[in-house]
Amino acid sequence: MPDAAPLWAAVVLPAALAVAAVVTAGFDAVLSGSAERGPAGSLREAGLRATAPLREALRLLVQQPRRTTAADRLLGRLGVVLVPVAAVLAGAVLPWGSRAVSDPSVGIVWFNAMEALAWAAVWLAGWGANSALSLIGGYRFLAQGLAYELPHMFAITTAALGAESLRVGDVVAAQDGLWFAVWMPAAFVVYLLSALAMAFWGPFEHPLARDTAGGAAAELAGVDRLVFLGGRWLLLVVTAGFSVPLFLGGGHGPLLPGWAWTLLKTAAVLALLVAGRRLLPTLRMERYMELAWMVLVPLTLLQALFVAVVVLNR
Amino acid sequence: MRALLDDVIFWVLALLAVAGGLMVFRFDSMARATYALLTSLLCVGGEVLLLGLDYLGVVIVLMMTIEMAIMAVFMVMYMMNPAGLMPMTMLHNKQGAAAICAVVFAVLAAGILLAPWPSRRGRPPDDPTMDLGLSLMGPQMLTMMTLGLALFATIVATVVLATRRGRYDRFGDDLKARRADDPVRGGTGR
Amino acid sequence: MSLELFLLLAAALFSIGLFGALTQQSIVMLMMGLELMLGGIIVGAAAVWHYIAPAAADGQVLVVLAVTVMAVEMAIGFAVVTALFRAREVDMTDMAAELKE
Numbered sequence: 001m002p003d004a005a006p007l008w009a010a011v012v013l014p015a016a017l018a019v020a021a022v023v024t025a026g027f028d029a030v031l032s033g034s035a036e037r038g039p040a041g042s043l044r045e046a047g048l049r050a051t052a053p054l055r056e057a058l059r060l061l062v063q064q065p066r067r068t069t070a071a072d073r074l075l076g077r078l079g080v081v082l083v084p085v086a087a088v089l090a091g092a093v094l095p096w097g098s099r100a101v102s103d104p105s106v107g108i109v110w111f112n113a114m115e116a117l118a119w120a121a122v123w124l125a126g127w128g129a130n131s132a133l134s135l136i137g138g139y140r141f142l143a144q145g146l147a148y149e150l151p152h153m154f155a156i157t158t159a160a161l162g163a164e165s166l167r168v169g170d171v172v173a174a175q176d177g178l179w180f181a182v183w184m185p186a187a188f189v190v191y192l193l194s195a196l197a198m199a200f201w202g203p204f205e206h207p208l209a210r211d212t213a214g215g216a217a218a219e220l221a222g223v224d225r226l227v228f229l230g231g232r233w234l235l236l237v238v239t240a241g242f243s244v245p246l247f248l249g250g251g252h253g254p255l256l257p258g259w260a261w262t263l264l265k266t267a268a269v270l271a272l273l274v275a276g277r278r279l280l281p282t283l284r285m286e287r288y289m290e291l292a293w294m295v296l297v298p299l300t301l302l303q304a305l306f307v308a309v310v311v312l313n314r
Numbered sequence: 315m316r317a318l319l320d321d322v323i324f325w326v327l328a329l330l331a332v333a334g335g336l337m338v339f340r341f342d343s344m345a346r347a348t349y350a351l352l353t354s355l356l357c358v359g360g361e362v363l364l365l366g367l368d369y370l371g372v373v374i375v376l377m378m379t380i381e382m383a384i385m386a387v388f389m390v391m392y393m394m395n396p397a398g399l400m401p402m403t404m405l406h407n408k409q410g411a412a413a414i415c416a417v418v419f420a421v422l423a424a425g426i427l428l429a430p431w432p433s434r435r436g437r438p439p440d441d442p443t444m445d446l447g448l449s450l451m452g453p454q455m456l457t458m459m460t461l462g463l464a465l466f467a468t469i470v471a472t473v474v475l476a477t478r479r480g481r482y483d484r485f486g487d488d489l490k491a492r493r494a495d496d497p498v499r500g501g502t503g504r
Numbered sequence: 505m506s507l508e509l510f511l512l513l514a515a516a517l518f519s520i521g522l523f524g525a526l527t528q529q530s531i532v533m534l535m536m537g538l539e540l541m542l543g544g545i546i547v548g549a550a551a552v553w554h555y556i557a558p559a560a561a562d563g564q565v566l567v568v569l570a571v572t573v574m575a576v577e578m579a580i581g582f583a584v585v586t587a588l589f590r591a592r593e594v595d596m597t598d599m600a601a602e603l604k605e
Contacts, residue, residue, distance in 0.1 A: 075345055106368045106443065113376035120352075120383040127345050127386075142383060149380070166369070166443065290500035317505075324505045328513045335520040335540050339528070351536050358517070358543045361510070362567065365554040370567050374546065377571060381578055385536070388582050392532050392589065411526035415519045422515035426508055436559025449561035450568070457565055461572050468576045475583035478590060 009101045014088045020241075020266070021233035025053035028274050035278065057226055066221040068129050076128015080224050082121035083231030090114035091238045093168050097251040097258025100168060107168040108160050111242060112153055115198055118235055119145040122200065122207060122216050125228055129219035137215025140285060141200055141207035147292035148204075152194035154300035158187040159246040161307050172250030181247040183310070186303040188247040190296050192273065195239035197292075199232060202277040206285045208232075240273055241266045323364055331357035344389035352382035369443040510551030517544030531588075531600070535581045539574055546570045 033040065033049035040046035093100055093107035104110060119141065126138020160166050162184060163174035171180075181188040197204040208215040220228050244250055244265045251258025253265075334354030341347040355378040363371030439445040450458045484494040517540055524537025546567050553563020588600060 072343065072345065075349060078349075104368060105441065106372050109369065109372045109376060113372050113379065116376050116379040116383075120379050123383055123386065124345075124349070139387070142387060146380075146384070286498050286500055290502050294500075294502045320505055324509070328509075331513065331543075332516050332520065335517055335543075338536055338540065339520075339524045339533070347533070347536065351539060354517070354540065355543050358547055361513070361547050362550045364505075365510070365550045366558075367550055367553070367564060367567070370550070370564060370571075374567075374571060377575065381539075381575065385532075385578065385582075388585065389532050392585055393530060405527045406529055408527050411523050414526065415523040418522060419515055419519035422518070423512060426511040426515060431507055432556055434555060435557055438554070438558035442558075442561075442564065445561045446564040446568070449565060454561070454565050457569065461569065464576055465572065468579050472579045472583040475580075475587040 009099070010092070013091055013101050017088060017091050017234055017237055018230070020237045020270075021230065022054060024237055024270050024274060025233050026050040027271065028277075029053050031274065031278060057230070060222055060226040063222040063225075065224060066219055068131055068219050071130045071219075072128045074128075075124045077224070079121040079124025079126070079128055080220065080228045080231075082124065083118050083228055084234050085231075086114045086118035086121060087231055087234035087238045090118075091234075091241070094238065094241055095168055095172055095245050095250055096262050097260075098169075098172075103167060103169045106166045108156055108166045108171070111168075112156060115152075115235075115239065116149065118231075119149065119198065125220070126207075126216035131219045133212045133214070134216050134218040134220075136212050137207045137209075137218065140209075140212075141216060143289065144197055144200065144204060144207060144285065147289045148194040148197035148296075151190050151292060151296035151300045152198060154297070154304055155187040155191040155194065156246065158184055158300065158304045158307050161304060161311060164311060168245050172245045172252070175249040176252055179247065179249040184247070184303055184307055186299055187307075188243070190300050190303075191243055191247065192240075192269070193296070194292075195236075195243065196273060196277075197288075199236035199239055201232060201236050202273065203280040203282050204288065205282060209282075236273070237266075237270065240269045243269055320364060324361070327357040327360045327364070330354070331361070344393045345386055348382050348386040348389050351385075352378060355382070366438055367442055369446065507551055507555035510555070511548055514544040514548035514551065517541070517547065519544075531581065531585050535578060538577055538581075542570050542574045542577070 027050070029052040030040070030046060030049050033052070040049060090111050092102050093104065093111050095103065100107075122141045122145075123138040126134045126136075126141070129135075159171055159180050162180055163171040165171060165174070174180075196202045200207045206215070208217050212218065214220075217225060217228055244262055248265050248269070249261075251262045253261035256264070331354045334350045334352075334357065337350040338347050338354070341350060356375055359371050359374035359378065361371075362374055365371075481489060484496060485491045486495070521537045521540030521542075521544060524540060525534050526537075528534045528537060549563050549566035549570060553567075557563060
């Protein structure tokens with residue numbers, strides 16, 4: 001069982017998550033840079049490309065905010081701010097090595113509840129601007145989040161079922177020998193897919209897609225936009241990072257200390273997602289929505305049944 | 315110290331819950347009303363957490379968030395004035411209802427304050443979640459089965475009530491069409 | 505904190521919800537009142553579990569029941585509104601009452 005982390009961890013956590021988000025965004029920028037303009041000629045060129053997200057963030061900091069008529073400023077702001085806040089709150093149960101900022105007895109449900117909060121927040125951000133396109137983006141994410149929340153929940157539940165506990169620390173402890181990813185591969189793959197969908201990133205970026213001029217973020221500018229899009233990266237990092245304690249054995253590993261293994265595994269998952277995004281096309285929404293309801297939900301239920309039978313006969 | 319902190323949390327959550335509940339029926343904007351209700355119900359979840367029911371408290375937070383996000387869609391869909399840009403009232407019998415509710419609250423409060431509540435028997439188990447699970451799968455199995463059946467019936471009834479197109483619309487009058495005739499094509503190639 | 509305070513909060517939420525359910529003409533708003541009443545019941549059940557019989561799980565089961573009722577009520581409610589609206593373009597209780605004439 002992990003020990004409680006010291007109080008300063010609560011302060012460090014948002015910063016650490018933000019750094020991870022910036023690094024991921026930088027890696028993504030390098031990859032898209034070499035896809036769009038060819039491989040970087042020099043080291044300086046590569047560095048410029050990697051820091052593009054940071055420069056964009058600085059530009060957004062000084063950009064004028066955009067006002068729309070009859071906007072619901074209160075709800076819009078609330079939605080924008082809730083996205084990163086919910087991501088950090090979800091990250092509070094992420095164990096770093098053998099320690100988490102907090103390891104409540106129902107940590108797994110807590111994580112899911114915070115993801116749901118971020119999901120509702122995107123609709124608020126889309127609603128707030130009083131603009132048709134951004135509201136369409138918000139509605140798209142409601143439908144998408146609902147379709148992928150269920151397989152997501154079942155995949156998470158499967159891991160909890162395998163460990164017979166809702167405490168994240170116990171789930172990690174249960175993977176001392178064999179990783180859950182090995183004997184629940186379907187749950188693991190579905191988790192990664194739905195993590196992308198819950199972070200509305202990559203192949204699932206329709207809520208913010210170009211065909212609606214930026215979707216839920218269409219009317220966001222300046223600091224609002226920075227907080228919202230930064231929150232999306234945080235959400236991606238946190239959901240991808242949570243697959244490590246759930247399926248990849250958390251801090252377990254030879255030689256290196258627990259925190260190093262957590263870091264390595266998280267980086268590997270993120271690299272896989274960011275690099276794998278280049279291989280997956282962005283499908284039309286109705287295509288991947290039906291996939292969630294018709295294929296992923298039954299698949300995860302079967303996986304949960306399998307795990308339940310194994311656990312009963314252990 | 316701990317008790318004082320709990321007291322402060324209780325009062326903050328209680329006031330927020332009641333204020334949120336009141337604002338539900340005062341906001342003109344349907345989106346605001348829905349999220350005021352969400353605030354109120356999240357505070358209810360917080361109070362349940364405060365009482366030591368970790369699992370139920372977090373589940374309430376999770377469920378109510380999802381429920382209210384969906385509710386907002388229907389509010390915007392079916393209300394005449396979703397954004398509250400043209401204030402209007404859609405109330406009936408306001409005074410009567412207010413009187414009824416005041417009486418109900420007074421009676422409940424009198425009952426609460428005057429009833430000789432029994433003293434606490436037993437101690438909470440170490441893991442209330444486990445206790446709940448064992449109870450639902452053991453002595454309360456009938457409750458659980460009833461709930462399951464009710465939820466299943468709800469799914470069926472909801473689909474039947476809400477859908478406009480049945481299988482005859484999709485597969486033709488003799489149900490022999492090989493591809494379903496859907497306005498939007500899906501992703502699994504049926 | 506005491507049992508009485510929690511129950512008073514529950515009663516307050518219940519009364520507010522009742523007010524909404526009685527006054528609102530729109531079916532969707534009426535359901536929000538019902539949700540609020542059920543929220544009060546949840547607080548009451550949890551408080552009774554904590555302060556009177558924490559050793560038995562009955563209070564917790566009651567909370568589960570209330571949460572399920574909330575979900576069922578909302579799903580059925582929206583389905584009925586959708587069906588009503590499809591059939592008659594009606595979304596208010598008073599107008600639905602006129603349908604029988």
